[in-house]
Amino acid sequence: MRKSLLVALAAATALGCLPAIAEDLITSDRVGPSDAPKKMVFRMTGDGPSSTDPTWAAGYTKLYTDFINNHPGWQLELQMMTGDISQEQARMLEQAKAGHAPDCAAVDSFVLPLFKQAGVLKSLSPYFTKEEIDQLFPFVRDGITGKDGEIYAWWWSTDLRVLYRNKEIVPNAPETWADTKAAALQSVEAGMEGMLFNGSRYEGTAFDWLGNFWGQGGKLVDDAGKPVFADADNRDKFVKAVDYYRDLVESGAAPRRVATIGSYDDLNAAAAASTTALFVGGNWQYRQLENSMDPEEFAKWTFSMLPGITADQRSTGTGGWTVAAFSSDPEKVEMCATLAREIYMGPANALQEQLPTRADLYDKYDVFKSEANQTFAKALKVGQARPGVLIYPEISNQIQIMMGKVLTGAAATDAAVDDAYKAALDAYARL
Amino acid sequence: MSASAMRSKLPFLGAAVRHNRVPSPYPWLMPVILVMGLFYLYPVIDVFRYAFTDLTLLGGEGRYTLSTFANVLTRPELPQILWVTFVFTAGSVIGQQLIGLAMALVVVRSEKRNLFGTTILRTTALIAWVVPGIAGGIIWKMLFNEAPFGGLNSLLRLMGMAPVQWLSDPDVVMWSVVLSNVWRGTAFSMVVMYAALKAIDPSLYEAAEVDGASGRQKLFFVTLPQLRPAILVNMILITIQTLNTFDAIISLTGGGPGRATEVLSLYTFNVVFRNYDLAAGSVLSILMLVISLGLALVYAAFLPKDEKA
Incomplete structure (x- = not known):
């Protein structure tokens, strides 16, 4: 009797802890265990677990959970931008120049030239293959490429x-x-x-x-x-x-x-x-x-x-959004590129039906075969x-x-x- | 107690008193000087330094030059920005002062009569004051929304009145912005006026009553003269506060349509955060400082001499 009581108690405790563990993995400002040895600060827009759209929020929560499970030992500290994008981007540029930028951040494609000009971005070329880069639409590839031929961001979504x-x-x-x-x-x-x-x-x-x-x-x-x-x-x-x-x-x-x-x-x-x-x-x-x-x-x-x-x-x-790295730590730069690749380059496009910047992704995901998205893709030509x-x-x-x-x-x-x-x-x- | 007796009682002051000197104030002032210098003075000095450069947020070290001053102060849009700032500040300060005074008078009067609702009135006004500027701007944007489902226009339609172009008519939009700022800032004036009203010696009113003064006469010949220093100090504070207001405007109109509501503080913000021009923003900040100091000195000139001392 005593033994069965103990078993029941242990089972109840374990069951009670499970949701707590699951909740702990993603909070409003963190993804991953709070005591993870490695941490990357990611400043983001609403394209994440805190999206105001419940469907997208749930989708991103799963994407981020899978991502952090695939990269044990890491923690992402999430910093949310406000809706005033111009101001947010200007502040981030100022912070980057002062050496206080986040490790990795969402950068609006139209201000990307300013960040490139200021020399505050780290090259992401080592983390993407030539084939992946060649698949990008020409205006996208030109937008992220610096004068030295390196790519300084990953432009993952476009819009019209x-x-x-x-x-x-x-x-x-x-x-x-x-x-x-x-x-x-x-x-x-x-x-x-x-x-x-x-x-x-x-x-x-x-x-x-x-x-x-x-x-x-x-x-x-x-x-x-x-x-x-x-x-x-x-x-x-x-x-x-x-x-x-x-x-x-x-x-x-x-x-x-x-x-x-x-x-x-x-x-x-x-x-x-x-x-x-x-x-x-x-x-x-x-x-x-x-x-x-x-x-x-x-x-x-x-x-x-x-x-x-x-x-x-x-x-x-x-237009569209890019992910760029500011960190001086090569490990964090690589993590930033991995985040762009595993969450945003495809999965996030499909989740939010945000138009991909790579021609091959239109065939990869069924959502982009819908009549609406085919029409959008056609309009992209002009x-x-x-x-x-x-x-x-x-x-x-x-x-x-x-x-x-x-x-x-x-x-x-x-x-x-x-x-x-x-x-x-x-x-x-x-x- | 004689001086010699005091010296014997306070031996540690002996040397200073013997030489007719007071102890140095600097050890006591240094912490304040350090804090003020670090957190207030250093940024101000930096703004002055930037104003004499051509620094931008885009990179480069910049160089020292006087051309930024010349360039900023001769911009063709500056006169309009200053005029918009003047209208916004004057409208807001006068509105906040008058309504704040009226509300304080009502509150004091109703307290004397133990009327119900005094606390509700005071609290309601204070709620508006604690609402952040951005939130206030968004609230008023919903009210001024000119869509068929907009707040104030829906009310006007219910009353059979024509809708108003609160934000799209360049002749009306400034007054909409002033209204939202008065709504937000009046509570501060009310609190200052309320405190000043409470400090007026009741015997002055008793004397006025003995002399047969009417309520209106008591207001103009007792209350207002007694409030003069408080009114002037309040006007200095709310003028500076209004000159620095941009958060409520940016969320309500963004400075538009065109430049119809782009006040100097918002223009400065736009120059720094949209044009990335740090040096020009610094020059405009100095211009704001000069205007604020100038207005403060003008107000101070009207303060009674003993109050200034």
């Missing part, structure tokens, strides 16, 4: 901008700016607030809109990295693209409140509340809409390539990344300021464009 629409109200995909205006006005007649897009002081404002400029063949910078977006060759294209948005607002095809929208969540909210039938958003929002809407409601939504001034002059902005030059953040800043003035009617398009161009040139001269 598309035009979402409610098929019940806008049955056909608008292909031109004129089609878009007509469709938006039609949605206003149906009681909607018109077409929505980011238009406030926010990086997305510039980036989502740039496809309209690039589609006409416009160039932001020349080969030396100098702003040329409003020089003799580009000014007309730039003004036309700005006037497209201006006309949407002035005609009532878009509400003036677009000048206050600075988050893709605002666009999701409007779609979920059925107050809009047309908006410019990112490919990742497709899954977000599915997760936030009833199936019948989600079935009404689809997307198409961003329209152009003509149907054959179309483009879209492509995709264009932001120029990897130091002046880009200031060009973007000036576009955001210009857009605010134009959309609210505070300035004429020509004057606003000229002001933005002059400010960008002045900033370039100071670099």
